[in-house]
Amino acid sequence: MAINSLAKEEVLRSLGTSEHGLTEGEARKRYREFGPNEIREARKTPLIARFIKQFTHFLAILLWIAAGLAFLSDYLHPGEGMATLGFAIIGVIFINAIFTFVQEYRAEKSIESLRRLLPFNVKVVRDGREREIPAREIVVGDMIILSGGDRVPADARLIESRYMMVNNASLTGESEPIALHHEPCEGDLLGSRNVVFAGTTVLSGSGRAVVFATGMSTEFGHIARLTGTVEPGLSPLQIEIIRLTRIIALIATLMGIIFFLAGRIIGMGFWENFIFAIGIIVANVPEGLLPTVTLALAMGSQRMAKRKALIKNLVSVESLGSVTVICTDKTGTLTQNRMEVKGLWFNGAFAGVEKLAEAEMLCRVSYLCNNAKYLDGRYKGDPTEVALLKAVREYVGDLESERIYEIPFDSERKRMSTVNLIDGERYLLTKGAPEGILDISTRILLDNETITLKEHMRERILKAYNSLTGEGLRVLGLAYRIVAADEPLDSGLERDMIFAGLVGLEDPPRPEVPEAIRRCREAGIRIIMITGDSTRTALAIAREIGLVKGEPVIIEGEEFRRLTDRQLRKRLSHEEVIFARMTPKYKMRVVSLLKELGHRVAVTGDGVNDAPALKGADIGIAMGITGTDVARESADMVLLDDNFATIVNAIEEGRAVYDNIRKFISYIFSSNIPEIVPYLAYVLLRIPLPLTILQILAVDLGTDMLPALALGAERPTQDLMKRPPRRPDERLLNIKILSRAYLFLGPIEAAAGMTGYFYVLYSNGWKWGEMLSSIDPVYMQATTACLTAIVITQVANVFACRSFTESVFRIGFFTNRLIFVGIAFEIIFQLFIVYHPWGNGIFSTHPINLRIWLILIPFALVLFAAEEFRKLIVRRYGV
Numbered sequence: 001m002a003i004n005s006l007a008k009e010e011v012l013r014s015l016g017t018s019e020h021g022l023t024e025g026e027a028r029k030r031y032r033e034f035g036p037n038e039i040r041e042a043r044k045t046p047l048i049a050r051f052i053k054q055f056t057h058f059l060a061i062l063l064w065i066a067a068g069l070a071f072l073s074d075y076l077h078p079g080e081g082m083a084t085l086g087f088a089i090i091g092v093i094f095i096n097a098i099f100t101f102v103q104e105y106r107a108e109k110s111i112e113s114l115r116r117l118l119p120f121n122v123k124v125v126r127d128g129r130e131r132e133i134p135a136r137e138i139v140v141g142d143m144i145i146l147s148g149g150d151r152v153p154a155d156a157r158l159i160e161s162r163y164m165m166v167n168n169a170s171l172t173g174e175s176e177p178i179a180l181h182h183e184p185c186e187g188d189l190l191g192s193r194n195v196v197f198a199g200t201t202v203l204s205g206s207g208r209a210v211v212f213a214t215g216m217s218t219e220f221g222h223i224a225r226l227t228g229t230v231e232p233g234l235s236p237l238q239i240e241i242i243r244l245t246r247i248i249a250l251i252a253t254l255m256g257i258i259f260f261l262a263g264r265i266i267g268m269g270f271w272e273n274f275i276f277a278i279g280i281i282v283a284n285v286p287e288g289l290l291p292t293v294t295l296a297l298a299m300g301s302q303r304m305a306k307r308k309a310l311i312k313n314l315v316s317v318e319s320l321g322s323v324t325v326i327c328t329d330k331t332g333t334l335t336q337n338r339m340e341v342k343g344l345w346f347n348g349a350f351a352g353v354e355k356l357a358e359a360e361m362l363c364r365v366s367y368l369c370n371n372a373k374y375l376d377g378r379y380k381g382d383p384t385e386v387a388l389l390k391a392v393r394e395y396v397g398d399l400e401s402e403r404i405y406e407i408p409f410d411s412e413r414k415r416m417s418t419v420n421l422i423d424g425e426r427y428l429l430t431k432g433a434p435e436g437i438l439d440i441s442t443r444i445l446l447d448n449e450t451i452t453l454k455e456h457m458r459e460r461i462l463k464a465y466n467s468l469t470g471e472g473l474r475v476l477g478l479a480y481r482i483v484a485a486d487e488p489l490d491s492g493l494e495r496d497m498i499f500a501g502l503v504g505l506e507d508p509p510r511p512e513v514p515e516a517i518r519r520c521r522e523a524g525i526r527i528i529m530i531t532g533d534s535t536r537t538a539l540a541i542a543r544e545i546g547l548v549k550g551e552p553v554i555i556e557g558e559e560f561r562r563l564t565d566r567q568l569r570k571r572l573s574h575e576e577v578i579f580a581r582m583t584p585k586y587k588m589r590v591v592s593l594l595k596e597l598g599h600r601v602a603v604t605g606d607g608v609n610d611a612p613a614l615k616g617a618d619i620g621i622a623m624g625i626t627g628t629d630v631a632r633e634s635a636d637m638v639l640l641d642d643n644f645a646t647i648v649n650a651i652e653e654g655r656a657v658y659d660n661i662r663k664f665i666s667y668i669f670s671s672n673i674p675e676i677v678p679y680l681a682y683v684l685l686r687i688p689l690p691l692t693i694l695q696i697l698a699v700d701l702g703t704d705m706l707p708a709l710a711l712g713a714e715r716p717t718q719d720l721m722k723r724p725p726r727r728p729d730e731r732l733l734n735i736k737i738l739s740r741a742y743l744f745l746g747p748i749e750a751a752a753g754m755t756g757y758f759y760v761l762y763s764n765g766w767k768w769g770e771m772l773s774s775i776d777p778v779y780m781q782a783t784t785a786c787l788t789a790i791v792i793t794q795v796a797n798v799f800a801c802r803s804f805t806e807s808v809f810r811i812g813f814f815t816n817r818l819i820f821v822g823i824a825f826e827i828i829f830q831l832f833i834v835y836h837p838w839g840n841g842i843f844s845t846h847p848i849n850l851r852i853w854l855i856l857i858p859f860a861l862v863l864f865a866a867e868e869f870r871k872l873i874v875r876r877y878g879v
Contacts, residue, residue: 003212004192005184008159015210017141019159021125030139037138037154037214047105054097058242059285062249063093066278073274085278088694099705122153125208140211147206148408151633152196155218156209158182162406163491164205166196177203190219205408240732241293244665247733252284255676263683278693284672285700293661296712300657303715308640309650310624316636319619320602320654322726323525325594326647327587327603327617330531330538331474332383332626333644334545335507339387342473345464346501347447348457356395361445361500365478367392367399369418369429383626384474387505388431405489411532411583417494419483426483428493433534433581434465434502437477441499450498464502469536472544473504514546516645524724525651526599528577530587535580542578552576560586569593587613600725602647604639605631621647648721656716658726659804663711666737666745667794667801671699673746674753674790681754688772688779690757694843695787702829703791707798707822714816717806744870745800745863749793752859756785759855760848780846784834788848789856791830795823796860800867805874808864 003011012018022030054060070086120135123145130145135153138144144156146164158164164180180193189195196202196209198218215221260277264270300317304310311317331337344351346359356363366388372381374393379386392399404426405419415432430437438461444453468475479497487493520527527547531538535554542548553574555563560582563571571577572593579590587603591613594601603610603617606627611634614620622635623642632638639646678690760782766772772779798819799808814820833839835847 002186002189003157004189004195005186006157007184008182011157011159011210015141015212017143017210019125019143020128021143022139022141023127027126027137027139027142030141031137034139034214034217036136038136050105051097051101054101055093057245058249059245059289060093060097062253062281062285063089066281067093069274069278085693088697092697092700120151120153122150138211138214140214142211144209144211145206146196146202146209148202148204148410149631150202152198152200152202154198154211154215155213155220156196156211158194158196158207158209161194161207162205163408164207165203166200167203168197168200180205180207182207204410206406241289244732245289248284252281255284256281259679259683268683284676289664289668293712295709296657296660296664299713300653300660304637304650304653305640307649307653308643308646309653310638310640311650312636312638316619317654318657319600319636320651321656321658322600323602323619323651323654324725325526325528325599325601326520327528327530327590327594327601327613328644328647329604329606330529330533330541331507332606332623332642333604333639334513334529334541334547335509337383337507337626337642339383339474339505339507341387341391341503342506343468343471343504344501345461345468345504346445348460350464350467353391354395356391359501361480361498362478362503363392363396364399364401364422364427365429365431365480365500366503367396368401368403368420368422369416369431369478383507384476384505388476388503407491407494411585413494414532415494419489419493426485426487428481428483428497430479430494430497431476433532434461434475434477437479437497437499438462440494441479441497443497444499445501453499461499461502465534466536468502468504469534470540471504472537472540473506474533474537476503476505477501478503509541509545510643510645512643512645516648517546519648519652519721523651523721526575528572528579528590530579530582530590532582533580535578538578538580548576548578550576552578554578554580557581557583557586565593569597572597584610584613588616591617602651604644604647605635606642610634652716652721655720655723655726656714658732659717659720660712660714662732662737663714663801663804664708665733666741666804667708667711667797668700668704669738669741670745670749670797670801671704671790671794673742674749674786674793675699677750677754678757678786686769688761688782690754690786691783691790692844695783695845698787698829698833698843699790699794702833703826704794706825707794707819710816710818710822711798711801713818714802717803717811719803719806740804740870745797745867748859748863748866749790749797752789752793752856752863753786755859756789756852756856757782760785760852774844777846780840780844781848784845784848785852785856787843787845788830788834788853789859791826792853792856792860793863795826796864798823800864803871805871807868807871809868 003014006014016026055064067086067089070089071083074083074086121132122135122138123130123132124138125131125143125145138153142154144153146152152166158180159182161180161182165177166180168178178193180196182194185192185194190197196207197220198213199220213219213221256277260273263273263277297317301311304317328334341353341356344353344355344359344362346362351358370381370385370389372379372385372389374380374389379390381389401420401422403418403420407417409416409432413432414436415430417428417430420427420429430440438453438458441453443450444457444461465475465477478500480500481497483489483493517527529538529542529547535556539548539552539554542552553571553576555568555571555577556579558581560568560579568589572590579586584605587605587610591601591603595616595618600618602619602621603613604621604623605611605614606623610622610631614622614631614634614636619637620635621637621639622631624632624638624640625642627635627638627642637650675691675696681687682689761778764778764781766778774780799813802808802816802819803811833843833845840846
């Protein structure tokens with residue numbers, strides 16, 4: 001028979017389990033037999049296919065064409081060394097492909113390992129005890145405990161349920177909530193109302209279920225087996241990188257063609273002109289761009305993880321850098337989520353928590369209408385409920401009562417109720433938002449007497465409520481009534497309540513939040529608080545942490561519902577905005593309107609109803625400690641410490657990633673000028689070619705590669721969070737970067753290269769207009785001096801490019817050790833090229849003496865000093 005049609009006892013018997021769950025020994029045995037409870041990817045691009053892809057992107061195709069032309073020219077006109085050039089370019093393609101593939105693979109594995117920091121845990125009953133285990137350890141026959149916000153770990157048959165609602169959209173595509181029960185039912189398994197399925201989410205209520213299918217045997221697993229993975233769309237950064245590479249490739253090709261035609265016009269031979277054109281193209285191609293982008297993103301995500309922010313995919317790292325608005329919860333994010341009862345109001349007067357024993361019904365509601373527990377010497381549960389339980393246990397002691405019914409808390413009613421047996425009577429106990437509790441109350445308990453709740457007393461209660469919230473306390477209203485023996489237990493119970501009093505709880509702000517808010521202001525990022533708490537509580541906390549300075553625009557839930565989109569957009573344009581008494585489902589509307597206003601929005605959330613807003617925001621941020629599985633699944637980033645300051649740190653790292661890619665571009669573009677100028681001089685001045693194509697490749701793929709990659713790992717600079725957010729349409733390559741590279745740093749390097757070249761020629765008696773053989777030692781020594789000059793000035797340039805505005809002395813020379821690893825490799829490789837016979841043979845170089853090095857080194861100092869002076873002018877005058 002189908003599992004859904006069986007009675008509870010038959011379900012337990014058929015799955016070899018009991019209401020006490022499996023024994024640990026039996027669970028281990030089944031785990032070994034059935035394997036882990038996980039969905040294996042149905043189709044993943046093979047590693048070899050991903051490696052081959054590195055040979056077919058736009059830059060690689062351009063280099064393949066250049067290599068093909070080199071081989072063609074060698075075939076048609078042998079003896080010019082073009083075959084060597086062809087093999088060298090192919091070597092470049094392979095080096096670049098291997099490096100990019102390795103970086104992407106390592107980044108992917110890094111993200112996978114970081115995601116394992118957030119295990120998907122499930123509550124189970126084993127050996128009669130409730131415990132929490134990783135979802136992958138669930139086996140058939142396990143008794144799982146589910147409640148609102150949980151993600152279902154496996155297919156399971158319900159044997160107990162209380163107002164349980166689920167969302168099966170991930171399985172069926174239907175987003176409507178489905179009410180479940182635990183009674184046997186006939187029909188199709190997928191349509192059964194007593195079965196929960198892996199991958200779906202519990203919206204509200206609670207229940208217990210017995211697992212009957214795990215991993216690939218679940219309905220979700222069947223779908224995964226039938227369908228392949230969907231290729232994700234390109235991120236804005238990926239699109240920008242593609243655009244950038246195509247622009248660079250187009251510029252390189254056009255320059256090659258233009259200078260080829262110019263050479264023909266002035267009478268150069270076809271083959272020497274052809275070599276010149278290929279040299280121009282190769283000199284302009286940024287071979288290390290793709291691996292550097294991947295490295296920058298991977299390093300950024302790893303630094304974020306160390307700062308308690310877990311990024312779920314690499315492209316989200318960069319997206320953080322352009323955030324202009326953060327919509328944040330209050331409780332647990334801006335505050336410590338360490339609730340403590342601080343004040344009471346009962347019998348018409350305020351009292352300290354030490355007077356709790358004098359308020360019998362206040363104690364009973366606080367203790368019994370509560371799902372927090374004290375187990376193994378620790379309090380477990382929602383922080384608010386833990387605070388209530390702890391206060392009663394400390395000042396009164398444990399209370400005994402049987403709970404026979406529960407109406408779970410939900411964000412619409414903003415209250416929770418239970419029915420408990422107390423002294424033989426059925427008591428309805430309710431706690432929640434004071435306004436809501438007052439709405440369902442008709443009487444009040446004063447001095448152990450129940451009297452009618454008249455208007456003047458309602459005003460006194462509201463005044464007391466406002467007084468407590470004015471102190472920044474979170475306030476709960478508590479009420480009760482006796483339920484008649486013949487009264488049905490359903491959702492209509494919450495009426496004619498007796499108001500018992502108010503409880504004020506303190507949740508102190510996190511000490512690091514005021515500084516984080518100050519940094520956001522400096523960075524041009526707005527912060528909007530969206531909280532379910534009262535206006536006065538929200539405003540008191542906002543003032544305490546420095547979130548508001550003047551009189552903010554405050555919008556409460558009731559008003560929010562009445563406002564049109566046009567009115568709400570106008571309110572959102574104010575600098576300081578607070579949303580109070582809001583339910584999570586309204587966040588999505590706020591996010592959508594902010595995006596319509598042109599903002600890049602980050603939004604925090606921890607509940608099931610936060611999921612749409614987390615998905616809809618540019619960056620969804622879930623809480624790692626208090627967040628539900630659904631929220632964490634929907635988010636782009638998870639805060640491992642639930643701390644607002646961590647969001648600000650993550651934004652800083654996101655900005656650093658984009659900044660580092662720009663530093664890399666500036667660095668490699670600077671060396672393009674000293675690589676291009678020798679070819680221009682060769683054509684226009686009719687001198688021997690000062691730099692060969694292989695020597696250009698020695699710079700681009702040899703000496704420059706590691707220092708450039710080290711810039712991708714640069715930490716955020718001090719001024720990074722003092723700039724306004726980057727515009728979404730801002731390009732990686734702009735006129736400032738181009739002019740700095742091509743008109744400022746590049747010419748200094750070109751001057752160094754040509755100085756070294758001409759110094760060697762003139763020192764050896766060369767006369768203007770004299771053409772030298774490519775194997776002439778003087779010519780080879782001159783090109784070696786030109787190459788060495790570029791390498792020496794690039795050493796200074798890597799320090800210059802560590803920041804666009806900050807002095808290296810302020811950043812610290814030794815704060816990025818990878819820079820020194822890169823420079824060490826650069827110098828060792830250059831010494832190999834200059835002084836080792838193999839290097840001489842491959843790159844057509846010749847050893848140079850110490851005097852030439854001493855002539856060239858001052859150019860590096862000039863470049864470094866000039867850039868430091870430029871940064872000083874920028875900092876002082878903002879130009």
